[in-house]
Amino acid sequence: MPINKNNSLLEQINNSNIFKDSNKEIKDKKLESTIVIKINEEHKNILDNYFKNEKGLALSSGIRQIIFEYMKENNLI
Structure with missing residues (x-):
């Protein structure tokens, strides 16, 4: 899902398949680890x-x- 500046990122994430595969809602996601870049x-x-x-x-x-996007494109998620 490339970034579309015409929509907010939250809209794009809500409309994407990021949570559809796991049948979970955004509010159910918990932070499990930290990535520092x-x-x-x-x-x-x-x-x-x-x-x-x-x-x-x-x-x-x-x-x-x-x-x-990087993780999705590289089949990490």
């Missing part, structure tokens, strides 16, 4: 600029979406 300041600014126009979304929401 270190990026340089220039890349952080690029991501900040990309996601700052998304209504009500922080950079962390965008990072989670990118990680999800």
